[in-house]
Amino acid sequence: xxxxxxxxxxxxxxxxxxxxxxxxxxxxxxxxxxxxxxxxxxxxxxxxxxxxxxxxxxxxxxxxxxxxxxxxxxxxxxxxxxxxxxxxxxxxxxxxxxx
Numbered sequence: 521x522x523x524x525x526x527x528x529x530x531x532x533x534x535x536x537x538x539x540x541x542x543x544x545x546x547x548x549x550x551x552x553x554x555x556x557x558x559x560x561x562x563x564x565x566x567x568x569x570x571x572x573x574x575x576x577x578x579x580x581x582x583x584x585x586x587x588x589x590x591x592x593x594x595x596x597x598x599x600x601x602x603x604x605x606x607x608x609x610x611x612x613x614x615x616x617x618x619x
Contacts, residue, residue: 535572580619
């Protein structure tokens with residue numbers, strides 16, 4: 521529970537939950553002009569979204585990289601991700617989709 525990956529996962533989950541709480545952020549989807557408001561003018565949700573996205577993708581790509589390194593060494597555990605990664609070309613999946 522104290523590994524970097526687990527800590528990053530739970531931190532990103534907290535950020536996403538904070539962003540999704542009803543009424544905690546302005547309704548950017550209903551008032552599109554809000555997406556043009558800069559952070560320094562009060563658009564604090566933008567930095568939260570950016571942080572959550574960066575944490576999540578760093579975690580996903582990091583885990584995928586570990587899986588690929590293990591597989592290069594011939595170490596397999598039969599996980600679903602190994603199958604998805606192995607058949608990504610066949611299924612026309614990008615690296616982002618696999619992650």
